[in-house]
Amino acid sequence: MKRGPKGATYTVPLEVSWCSDTPSKRFRQFAFEYLRLKDGRPLELRDWQVELVASVWDSTPRPRLAGWAMARGNAKSTLAAAMAVYTLMTGGNEVSVDVVAVDERQAQIVGGIAARFIQRHPELSERVQVYRDRLVYPATQSELTCLPGTAAALEGRNPDLCICDEGGRILPEVYEVCALAGGKKPESLVLLIGTPGPRPDNVLARFRDHALAHPEDTSQVYREFSAAGFEHHPTDCSHCWELSNPALDTFLYRDALAALQPPKMTESHFRRTRLVQWVQDNDDPFVTPDVWDPLESTQSIPDGTAVVIALDGSHSRDCTALLVGTVSPKPHFSTLKVWANPGDDNWRVNVLEVEDEVRRACRRWNVREVVADPFRWARTLQVLASEGITVIEFPHSPSRLTRATTELHTAITNSGLTHSGDSTLRAHLLACAVIEHDGGLRLGKVSRSRHAPKIDLAAALVMAYSRSSWLSSRKPQRRRVIGI
Structure with a gap:
């Protein structure tokens, strides 16, 4: 991408003829019509992905906070990027989307996927200016920004959608700043995504604990695909693979999970990242x-x-x-x-x-x-x-x-x-x-x-x-x- 100001863009906002009445179904329609994968195929969302989005956008009242715990390889970053582009393009005037992670490089994983979605479709690319760390939609004065996970960089933000990636590792202070900034608009959402972190007292674990202890709290929604409760099963258990990996046998392959079996990586790391089991690293175990x-x-x-x-x-x-x-x-x-x-x-x-x-x-x-x-x-x-x-x-x-x-x-x-x-x-x-x-x-x-x-x-x-x-x-x- 060349440096400096980007070329002129088409200044007429994108118009979409909706065939659906719920936000999650509209999102599915938008993804199929405008978002392209690297091989040129449309992004065809699976039912479980639409159900995740529906738990957030179709709920009444709409929650302010959402948390998703998903194993690596199930395209949670792609889904989050698609939600970011959808919000940017259809959210109205002066929409703000923030992507936050441990550092700016990590945030650009989701931001980079969003940028490639824009570049692959002519009706999006002619309307959106793509920069290294942000996407600008001049027709509605809207913007998507990738931000580092530091509280100072996030103070004063006012996003309609804030995606916090790597919820198991992000600093608690960073998440709290994002959550506090999310209440300045009638319908704002802070979406926390990730896998369990190596330490027990992490942001995603706290979110999960609160959701399990207070199911009546409608201000937040939590979903996980997990083999939690089956920690006594071996790591090559097909039952656990299927519970925690909804994309298994579609765009996630079994031989990839088999190739990563311990001792090629530590058992605790495999259980957290591939089975979404809430275990912690033990650097000096009493017994193995x-x-x-x-x-x-x-x-x-x-x-x-x-x-x-x-x-x-x-x-x-x-x-x-x-x-x-x-x-x-x-x-x-x-x-x-x-x-x-x-x-x-x-x-x-x-x-x-x-x-x-x-x-x-x-x-x-x-x-x-x-x-x-x-x-x-x-x-x-x-x-x-x-x-x-x-x-x-x-x-x-x-x-x-x-x-x-x-x-x-x-x-x-x-x-x-x-x-x-x-x-x-x-x-x-x-x-x-x-x-x-x-x-x-x-x-x-x-x-x-x-x-x-x-x-x-x-x-x-x-x-x-x-x-x-x-x-x-x-x-x-x-x-x-x-x-x-």
């Missing part, structure tokens, strides 16, 4: 899938078996976990029950229910010990002990945790235990980061965010393995017979 998964065993824990019960209790609307493990030289562990916050700020774990679950376990098995950190759970431990249940306090002091965690890690790496294959236990173990401390290991979360993955079952496993291995190593007491 290739070490943990082979320890799975189909054995059950028969009634009457000698076991230990480990309790990791929450005290701040978090997660409470019970784990059972056999007392044997090679112990077997299984999840007993987990109480997790469903996303309600007023949620508290039902302590009485936790105590009753322990009592039921004691009636089923020969519970040698119930082990727990007494912090905030001292009353429960006292109640259980008063009922004749052997309770062992396991204070989470640094020295004790370091020794117990190191012993557990050694047992896992040397196949010194087995587990039931429970997906929640697996998720908690794989979410643990390892912290070196005083010549040993300790467990930690990948971040301090409240959105960080839970590791409560892993903490319970540390305690359960420590006590079960100690109990199994004890020699039975010899009875002395005294003759008279």
